[in-house]
Amino acid sequence: DQVYQTDKQLLDEYILNETGKIYTGNRKQINGKKWNFGQFEENILDCAMCLLDRYKLSWTVRGDPVKVTRKLSAITNSKDDEGVLVGKWSGSYDDGKSPLHWA
Structure with missing residues (x-):
């Protein structure tokens, strides 16, 4: 497995932490924000699998973490393919909230 982690300390830090930063x-000004990763929330795995099914990612490819990540990224950021999120970076958010508000 390409992402198997043998070091328990690193596993706890990077995979099993529910929260982090x-x-x-940019390289001159780095800001850390507290974040709830939510990977253990109820229904998260079901939602991810539903998206992979809906967008027809074959079972043979689902063992490749790079391909799965790329597909999920494309799905969640896709306006044209009925994705989950639509990016709006114009600076005008009269009909919603700035991405900085929730990030």
């Missing part, structure tokens, strides 16, 4: 900014 995400980093934003």
Whole structure:
């Protein structure tokens, strides 16, 4: 498995932590924000599998973490393919909230 982690300390830090930090900014100004990753929330696995089924990712490819990640990224950021999210980065958010509000 390409992502198998033998080091328990790293496994706890990078995989099993429910919360942590995400980093934003650039190389001159890095900001850490507390984040709830939510990977253990109820129905998360079912939702991910439903998306992979809906967008026809074959079972033979689902063992490749790179291909699964790329597919989920395309699905969630896809306006044209009835995806989950539509990015709006114009700076005008009269009909909603700035992405910075929830990130």
